[in-house]
Amino acid sequence: MQSILTETKTSRSQTGNSKKNTVDRRLKALNIAIKRNQYHQDALIEILHKAQESYGYLEPEILEYIARQLKLPLSRVYGVATFYHLFSLKPSGVHSCVVCLGTACYVKGGGKITSAIEEKLGIHAGETTSDNQVSLMTARCIGACGIAPAVVFDGNVTGKQDPETVLQQIKAWQSEAE
Ligand code: FES
Numbered sequence: 001m002q003s004i005l006t007e008t009k010t011s012r013s014q015t016g017n018s019k020k021n022t023v024d025r026r027l028k029a030l031n032i033a034i035k036r037n038q039y040h041q042d043a044l045i046e047i048l049h050k051a052q053e054s055y056g057y058l059e060p061e062i063l064e065y066i067a068r069q070l071k072l073p074l075s076r077v078y079g080v081a082t083f084y085h086l087f088s089l090k091p092s093g094v095h096s097c098v099v100c101l102g103t104a105c106y107v108k109g110g111g112k113i114t115s116a117i118e119e120k121l122g123i124h125a126g127e128t129t130s131d132n133q134v135s136l137m138t139a140r141c142i143g144a145c146g147i148a149p150a151v152v153f154d155g156n157v158t159g160k161q162d163p164e165t166v167l168q169q170i171k172a173w174q175s176e177a178e
Contacts, residue, residue, distance in 0.1 A: 008150075017132050026055055027054075028117070029054045030051050030055075030065075030066075033046065033047050034047055034069050034070070038071060039070055039071070041068070043070075044066070044072065044077065044118060046097070048077075048080065048081055048087055050087065051066060052086075055067070055157055057090055057092050058088065059083050059090040063077050063078060069120065070167035076164060082174040084139065084140065085101075085137055085139050085140060086140075089136060093129060094133050094134070095133060095135070095153070095154055096134070096135045096137065096152070096155070097117065097134060097135070097137070097169075097170065098137045098138065098143070098147060098151065098152040099117070099125070099136070099137075099139070100138070100139030100140075101114065101140065101148075102139070102140050102145065103140070103141070104148040105141075105145070105150055107148070108148045109161075109163075110140060110150075112163065113163050113166050114138060114161035115134055117163075117166060118136065120170065121170070124136075131177070133173060134170060134173060139152075144157050147159020147160055164174070
């Protein structure tokens with residue numbers, strides 16, 4: 001993938017080894033996920049998850065790379081990446097908070113959790129705070145219905161959340177940033 005490799009070279013010359021290693025690790029993690037799934041097209045969602053986990057969001061070059069590796073039309077990869085709210089095509093904040101709004105989670109208060117965060121941060125789902133600290137996203141079902149309502153903080157799935165516990169986590173992030 002030309003652009004990621006280019007980014008790696010740029011990072012080497014500009015910021016030295018630690019940035020280089022970060023970039024390399026991300027690409028490595030993505031490639032491991034692709035290989036582990038034996039380039040199966042059915043593994044697209046899992047691979048997109050890994051890419052987002054590694055890069056923070058799904059930039060066009062990454063989607064093109066995945067499409068090439070899985071031999072899928074780019075339109076299909078874009079279709080999946082834009083269909084699921086869990087995926088973000090824009091840069092996200094320092095922290096990410098994904099509230100599940102699948103049926104089980106919604107029934108148990110996922111909607112109230114989302115509203116509480118929107119009100120507290122002054123943003124809507126899909127947006128990032130102006131200080132770039134927190135991105136709020138929603139998902140349809142993240143496969144953790146047994147612990148509904150589920151919220152993913154920085155990639156960690158947590159369950160049995162309520163507006164109070166979620167706002168506590170956000171407050172902790174905000175204190176860290178001060
Ligand atoms: S509905 Fe939320 S995890 Fe399934």
